[in-house]
Amino acid sequence: MPEGPTIVLMKEQLLPYIGKDIILTQGKTNFDLHHLKGQTLKDIRLLGKQTFLILENAIIRIHLLMFGSYETGQATKPAKNLKLGLIFENGGMFFYTCSVKLIDKESFSHIDWEADVMSKIWNPQKAKEKLLAHPNMMVCDALMDQDIMAGSGNIIKNEVLFRIGVQPESTIDALPQAKLENLLSEVRNYSFDFLKWKSQNTLSKHWQAYQQKICPQCGGPITKKITGHSKRNSFFCKTDQELYN
DNA sequence: TGCCATGTTAAACT
DNA sequence: GAGTTTAACATGGC
Known part of the structure; x- marks a missing residue:
């Protein structure tokens, strides 16, 4: 998830299959899997939560949505949930309960790779311009917007806002310049902390606001509230986080 | 046990 | 037809 x-x-986990040929396909997709057989997996690219499998003659987009999961090597999960399985000579990759789509070259060529907060070409200046183009946007929506900050989700949103001391319903145009810069740097910083803690299986131990009841700074209550157009839960401290609007 | 959730899409509304 | 709301997906953690 x-x-x-x-x-x-x-x-x-998918890297060992780059350069290998697909010898068998499995699963249930809304396009014909048959023509994938025999193609080489040329590359794998990411944009936030999206994974692109670049084949010789097709581009597949995988999105795990909320409940999706994957395995590599051998498939062990129920076949009825398998959306896509690609078998290579050295093992397979299996994607369950997720969105699998064929992407045409045209739309692939228009992807803004610089919008990915974890990419080495992440462009915070460009993200800032996109944010300023939406002055009335709430920061909680900004941090969920995959065109501006691809890869950020509800956990990252809440933890970033806690770190920078800003309440989720603050608007872009009311945010002091320094806070905006802060937001743009912390969304990347926290994403890499998330990566480190996730790989150590300690992610939830490090949550300061998300799913918390007590503010770790002031000991006061953490407010839980559905916020913004994205209508997702926000967790924040009314004392340590300022509302700018 | 039952509820809720790291997300997006498409159908079903107005 | 547009914009908006709801349901679907179906697992795992608390």
Whole structure:
């Protein structure tokens, strides 16, 4: 169950199959899997929560959504949930309960790779311009917007806002310049902390606001509230986080 | 046990 | 037809 960093970890598991030929396909997709057989997996690219499998003659987009899961090597989960299985000479990759789509070259060529907060070409300046183009946008929505900050999700949103001391319903135009810069740097910083803690299986131990009841700084209550157009739960401290609007 | 959730899409509304 | 809301997906943790 994925935000961007989880997908970065998934990609590491998929790397051994780059350069290998697909010898068998499995699963149930809304396109014909048959023509994938025999193709080489040329590359794997990520944009936030999306994974692109670049084949010789097709591009497949995988999105794990909320409940999706994957395995590499051998498939062990119930076949009825298998959306896509690709078998290579050295093992397979299996994606369950997720979205699997064929992407045409045209739309693939228009992807803004610089929007991925974990990418080495992440472009916070460009993200800032996109944010400023939506002055009334609430920061809780900004941090869920996959066109602006691809890979950020509800956990990252809440933890970033706690770190920078800003309440989720603050708006972009009311945010002091320094806080905006803060937001852009912490969304990347926290994503890499997320990656580190996730790989150590200690992610939830490090939550300061998300799913918390007591503020670790002031000892006061953490407020839980559905916020923004994205209508996702926000967790925040009214004392240690300022509302700018 | 039952409820809720790291997310997006498409159907079903207005 | 547009914009908006709801349901679906179906697992795992508390």
